[in-house]
Amino acid sequence: MPELPEVETTVNDLRPGVLGKKIIAVEILKSGSVAAPSEAEFVKGLKGRTVRELRRRGKFLVFKLDNGQSLVVHLRMTGSLILASSKLPAEKFVRIILRLQGGRSIHFRDVRRFGRMWLVADEESVVGDLGLEPLGPDFTLSTLSAILKKRTTAIKPLLLNQAIIAGIGNMYADEALYRARIHPLQPSSSLRPAEIKRLHASIQSVLSQGIKNKGASTDTYLRPDGGKGAAHLQFEVAHQKGKSCSCGGQVERIVVGQRGTFYCPRCQRLHPMIRGGGTANAD
DNA sequence: ATAAGGCCCTGACCGC
DNA sequence: TGCGGTCAGGGCCTTA
Secondary structure, rough: OOOOHHHHHEEEEEEEOOOEEEEEEEEOOOOOEEEOOOHHHHHHHHOOOOEEEEEEEOOOEEEEEEOOOOEEOOOOOOEEEEEOOOOOOOOOOEEEEEEEOOOEEEEEEEEOOOOEEEEEEEHHHOOOOOOOOOOOOOOOOOHHHHHHHHOOOEEHHHOOOEEEEEEOOOHHHHHHHHHHHHHOEEHHOOOOOOHHHHEEEEHHHHHHHHHHHOOOOOOOOOOOOOOOOOHHHHHHOOOOOOOOOOOOOEEEEEEEOOOOEOOOOOOOOOOOOOOOOOOOOOO
């Protein structure tokens, strides 16, 4: 599943092949992946543009074009962007091809067709409501403490809320909570200062390690060179039902906020609200 | 603010 | 071999 580390990997690996390259043709092999504008306008608007910048925002990729417009891409669950030779025939699940000057193409591969592309004048119309970048300078311990203090919702759904923190998905939420030894259903405002401190560190460490390992290919995710990532090989709980934990417990799967959730019931225990509540004054 | 349900879509998997 | 049913899953939307 493409989450922050997978999108970051895609951006990093794609960048050298696309920066400064002109898009000479756009082919929509299967419709339904363009969110805006119409498919005809999308094709027309992209043709002839040069990619000036490529960056990640949350789980979105943003291609900044030479006319100021932005091509914004969300891979959702099964999308990948593959940098291929233009001679390579598109395989079954390629929905859109961006042909670049110089003989290469970007293949947008998306098995379940949940992924979307936008061509917009202002990228903020797509990514404007996203919350903090968890690997950015604004994601500090005190900011996280302040966020958690005023929310009663369970911690896992909060981590998945892109309007609060942008980029964490189901797998890395489970890994971060496990590493911080926090139960996924623990109410956010009941987290103790030491737990918040561990969570802040674990969010950054699981995401950084994910990037270092070029993302997780648990399902259909592929890197731009067509290869798989290795991050899932180090997952301790995500998709690891029955695996034994170093504490002697076993990873279980429950459903939290309609999401499959993996955790160790021995290490990650629910605890009651601290007397007086809201004492989230980390360190 | 919060929760729950639906929707999109298709491969994998199960039982028969 | 194949058929039908069920499930997973991110994000967004609607409804409570």
